Amino acid sequence: MEVDHLADERSKAQFDVEEMKIVWAGSRHAFQVSDRIARLVASDPAFQKDHRARLGRKELFKNTLRKAAYAWKRINELRLTEEEASRLRFFVDEPAFTDLHWGMFVPAIKGQGTEEQQQKWLPLAHKMQIIGCYAQTELGHGSNVQGLETTATFDPQTDEFIIHSPTLTSSKWWPGGLGKVATHGVIYARLLTNGQEHGVHGFIVQIRSLDDHLPLPGITVGDIGIKFGSGAYNTMDNGVLRFDQVRIPRNQMLMRVSQVTREGKVVQSDVPRQLVYGTMVFVRKTIVGDASNALSRAVCIATRYSAVRRQFGSQKGGLETQVIDYKTQQNRLFPLLASAYAFRVVGEWMEWLYTDVTQRLKANDFSTLPEVHACTAGLKSLTTSATADGIEECRKLCGGHGYLHSSGLPELFAVYVPACTYEGDNIVLLLQVARFLMKTVSQLGSGKKAVGTTAYMGRVEQLMQCRCDVQNAEDWLKPSIVMEAFEARATRMSVACARNLSKFGNQEEGFLELSADLVEVAVAHCQLIVVSKFIEKLQQDIPGKGVKNQLENLCSVYALNILHKHLGDFLSTGCITPMQASLANDQLRSLYSQVRPNAVALVDAFNYTDHFLSSILGRYDGNVYPKLYEDAWKDPLNDSIVPDGFHEYVQPILKQQLRNAKL
Ligand SMILES: CCCCCCCCCCCCCC(=O)SCCNC(=O)CCNC(=O)[C@H](O)C(C)(C)COP(=O)(O)OP(=O)(O)OC[C@H]1O[C@@H](n2cnc3c(N)ncnc32)[C@H](O)[C@@H]1OP(=O)(O)O
Numbered sequence: 328m329e330v331d332h333l334a335d336e337r338s339k340a341q342f343d344v345e346e347m348k349i350v351w352a353g354s355r356h357a358f359q360v361s362d363r364i365a366r367l368v369a370s371d372p373a374f375q376k377d378h379r380a381r382l383g384r385k386e387l388f389k390n391t392l393r394k395a396a397y398a399w400k401r402i403n404e405l406r407l408t409e410e411e412a413s414r415l416r417f418f419v420d421e422p423a424f425t426d427l428h429w430g431m432f433v434p435a436i437k438g439q440g441t442e443e444q445q446q447k448w449l450p451l452a453h454k455m456q457i458i459g460c461y462a463q464t465e466l467g468h469g470s471n472v473q474g475l476e477t478t479a480t481f482d483p484q485t486d487e488f489i490i491h492s493p494t495l496t497s498s499k500w501w502p503g504g505l506g507k508v509a510t511h512g513v514i515y516a517r518l519l520t521n522g523q524e525h526g527v528h529g530f531i532v533q534i535r536s537l538d539d540h541l542p543l544p545g546i547t548v549g550d551i552g553i554k555f556g557s558g559a560y561n562t563m564d565n566g567v568l569r570f571d572q573v574r575i576p577r578n579q580m581l582m583r584v585s586q587v588t589r590e591g592k593v594v595q596s597d598v599p600r601q602l603v604y605g606t607m608v609f610v611r612k613t614i615v616g617d618a619s620n621a622l623s624r625a626v627c628i629a630t631r632y633s634a635v636r637r638q639f640g641s642q643k644g645g646l647e648t649q650v651i652d653y654k655t656q657q658n659r660l661f662p663l664l665a666s667a668y669a670f671r672v673v674g675e676w677m678e679w680l681y682t683d684v685t686q687r688l689k690a691n692d693f694s695t696l697p698e699v700h701a702c703t704a705g706l707k708s709l710t711t712s713a714t715a716d717g718i719e720e721c722r723k724l725c726g727g728h729g730y731l732h733s734s735g736l737p738e739l740f741a742v743y744v745p746a747c748t749y750e751g752d753n754i755v756l757l758l759q760v761a762r763f764l765m766k767t768v769s770q771l772g773s774g775k776k777a778v779g780t781t782a783y784m785g786r787v788e789q790l791m792q793c794r795c796d797v798q799n800a801e802d803w804l805k806p807s808i809v810m811e812a813f814e815a816r817a818t819r820m821s822v823a824c825a826r827n828l829s830k831f832g833n834q835e836e837g838f839l840e841l842s843a844d845l846v847e848v849a850v851a852h853c854q855l856i857v858v859s860k861f862i863e864k865l866q867q868d869i870p871g872k873g874v875k876n877q878l879e880n881l882c883s884v885y886a887l888n889i890l891h892k893h894l895g896d897f898l899s900t901g902c903i904t905p906m907q908a909s910l911a912n913d914q915l916r917s918l919y920s921q922v923r924p925n926a927v928a929l930v931d932a933f934n935y936t937d938h939f940l941s942s943i944l945g946r947y948d949g950n951v952y953p954k955l956y957e958d959a960w961k962d963p964l965n966d967s968i969v970p971d972g973f974h975e976y977v978q979p980i981l982k983q984q985l986r987n988a989k990l
C-alpha cells in the first residue's frame with residue numbers, strides 16, 4: 328500500500344482544497360478539462376520524459392519530433408477541442424516547434440493578415456499541412472525591431488517581393504522551429520518600394536519544400552546550436568536563416584496594416600502601424616499567464632519537500648524540525664507561493680484585457696492599445712523576472728537535493744529563464760512602460776483623463792500628500808490602506824522622475840540618463856497592478872469553505888513582502904513611516920503562521936500530476952528518500968562498477984604512484 332507521508336500536513340488544511348482547485352483553474356469547466364488531459368498525458372508511456380537530460384542533442388530532438396507527432400495524432404484521434412489540444416501540449420511539457428507554430432505563426436496571420444490571407448493560410452496551418460515559425464530577430468538586432476536589416480523589395484515587373492539578407496548581421500537568428508522543421512515563416516523585413524523605405528513588415532515566406540523538406544533556392548537555413556542546460560530548451564530548433572534574393576508573390580505580405588498595390592504604392596489602412604507588433608502583445612499576455620504555471624510548479628516542489636525535510640531541533644530523541652517551520656524558510660517560500668497565486672489572478676485579468684482590446688480593434692477603436700502594450704510589456708517583465716528568480720530560490724530552498732536533476736528544478740529553470748529575454752528583453756520592456764508613464768504624467772495637467780491601470784494618477788494631488796493611516800499591524804490587512812500606499816509610491820516615483828526628466832533640454836537624452844530610475848518607476852507601477860488585481864478578485868464572491876480567507880492571506884503576503892523588499896521606495900517617498908514599515912513586517916510574520924498549516928494543501932490545489940512535476944522532491948506522497956536512492960542507481964554511470972576509461976586513464980596514474988613508492 329502507498330503511504331502518504333504528507334497526510335498529516337494535508338489534514339491540517341483549513342479550507343476546501345477541491346474548491347481552490349477550481350479557483351486556480353479559472354472555472355469548473357477549465358478544471359475538468361485540465362484534470363482529464365493531465366491524467367491522459369501522465370498515463371501514456373509515449374509521453375515519458377525523465378530520461379531527457381541523458382540524451383544527446385540529436386536523439387533528444389528526434390524524441391521531441393516523435394512526441395509532437397504522437398501528440399498531434401492523439402489530438403486528432405480523440406477529436407480534442409482547441410482548448411483541450413492546448414492543454415495536452417502544455418502537459419506534454421517539452422518545448423517544441425509546435426509552440427511557435429500555434430503560439431506565434433498562427434496568431435501573426437490572424438492578427439496581421441487580411442481576411443483573404445487568413446482564409447488562404449489558416450486552414451493549411453490549422454491542419455498542419457504547413458508548419459510555421461516567427462522570424463523577426465536577427466544576428467545583429469533583436470530588441471531594436473526598427474534596426475532589422477532584411478529587405479523586402481517590391482518588383483513591379485513581376486508583382487513580387489525580393490527577400491534578401493544584405494549583411495551577415497541580417498541573418499535571422501533565434502526563431503524557434505526554424506532550424507530544422509518549419510516549412511514557412513512569418514519573416515519581418517524592411518519594406519522597399521519605388522526606392523523608398525516603409526518600415527518593418529511581416530511576410531509569409533516558404534522556407535522548405537513540402538516534398539523533400541530541402542531549403543528552397545536562395546535559402547540557407549540551420550540550427551544555431553546547443554543552449555543553456557541539459558535537455559531543457561534544446562528540444563527546440565532555434566534557427567539561422569539567410570535569403571539570397573528570394574522571390575515571393577506580392578500577396579504574401581501581411582497586409583492588414585499597410586497594403587502594397589500592384590503599382591508598388593503603399594497604402595496605409597486606418598489601423599495604427601503598431602499593430603505590426605500585435606503578435607508580440609498576444610504572446611506577452613500568454614507569457615504572463617504562463618508565469619504562474621512555472622512558478623507554482625517550483626513552489627509545489629519546494630513546499631512539499633520543505634514539509635518532508637527535517638534538520639536540527641530534535642528533543643529527547645524525537646523528530647527533528649521540518650524545515651518548513653523555520654521562519655527563514657517561510658520568509659523565502661511563502662512570498663513565492665503568494666506570487667504564484669497573484670500571477671494567476673493577473674494572468675486571468677490579462678486574458679480579459681486582451682479580449683477587450685481585440686473587440687475594440689475589430690470596431691476600429693484603437694484608444695486602449697498603448698495601455699495594453701504597456702500592461703503586457705510590463706507584466707511580462709515583472710512576472711517572468713520574479714518567476715525565474717523564484718525557481719532558483721526554490722532550488723536553494725531544497726538544499727543540496729535541489730541541485731539534482733531529479734528534483735525537477737534545474738531543468739525547469741533552464742527552460743524558463745529565457746522568458747526574461749525572449750518576447751522582449753525585460754529591461755527594454757520596462758523602459759516602454761516608463762515611457763508610457765512619463766507620457767501619462769505629462770498629460771495630467773492638460774485635462775486628459777488618466778484611465779485604466781493609470782486611473783490612480785488622476786488623484787495625483789491627493790496621492791502626493793496622503794499620509795498612511797496604519798496604527799497597528801492588523802491595519803495592514805485593510806485593502807484600502809495597502810492600495811493607497813502602493814498608489815502613492817508609484818505616483819510619487821513617477822512624478823519625481825518626470826521632474827528630473829524636465830531638467831533636461833533634450834527629452835531623449837534625459838530618458839537615457841535616467842533610465843535606471845525609470846525602470847524602478849515601471850516596476851512600482853506593475854507591482855501596483857498585480858496588487859490591485861488581486862484585491863479586485865477578492866471583492867468577488869468566492870465559494871468554498873475557507874477559500875477566500877486563504878486568498879486574502881496570500882494577497883496580503885504578496886503585497887507586504889513587496890513593501891518589505893522595496894522599503895526604500897516607500898520610505899524615501901514618505902508614503903509610510905519607519906514605524907509603519909516595522910508593523911508591516913510584524914503582520915507579515917503573523918501571516919506566515921496562518922499560511923503554514925495550509926501550505927501543502929495550497930500547492931495541492933495546483934492539481935499537478937507527478938508526471939507533470941517530474942520531481943522526486945515534489946512527489947505527491949512525499950516518499951522522497953527511497954525514491955532518490957532508487958533513482959541514483961538508474962544512472963548510466965552505475966551500469967558498470969568500474970567506469971569506462973578508468974583502466975585507460977586513471978589506472979596508469981595509480982600504477983605509476985605504486986611504482987614510484989616501490990623505488
Ligand atoms: C504552449 C504554447 C505557448 C505559446 C507561447 C509561445 C511560446 C513562446 C516561446 C518563445 C517565443 C519567443 C519569440 C520571440 O522572442 S519573437 C521576438 C520578440 N521580439 C521582441 O519582443 C523585440 C522587442 N522590441 C520591441 O518590441 C520594440 O521594438 C520596442 C518595444 C522596443 C519599441 O522600440 P521602438 O521605440 O523602436 O518602437 P517604435 O518606434 O517602432 O514604436 C514606438 C511606438 O510604438 C509603440 N509600441 C511599441 N511596441 C508596441 C506594441 N507591441 N504594441 C503596441 N504599441 C507598441 C510604442 O509605445 C511607441 O508608441 P508612441 O509612444 O510613439 O505612441
Ligand SMILES: Cc1cc2nc3c(=O)[nH]c(=O)nc-3n(C[C@H](O)[C@H](O)[C@H](O)COP(=O)(O)OP(=O)(O)OC[C@H]3O[C@@H](n4cnc5c(N)ncnc54)[C@H](O)[C@@H]3O)c2cc1C
Pocket residue numbers: 427461462463464467468469470471500501502503560565745748749750751752753754755758842
Ligand atoms: C530561447 C529563445 C527563443 C527565441 N525565439 C525567438 C523566435 O521564435 N523568434 C524571434 O524572432 N526571436 C526569438 N528570440 C529572440 C529574442 O526575442 C531576442 O533575443 C530578445 O528580443 C532580446 O533581444 P536581443 O537578443 O537583441 O538583446 P539585446 O537588445 O542585444 O540585449 C542585450 C542587453 O542590452 C540591453 N539593452 C538593449 N537595448 C537597450 C536599451 N534601449 N536600453 C537599455 N538597455 C538595453 C538589454 O537589457 C540586455 O541587457 C528568442 C530568444 C531566445 C533566447
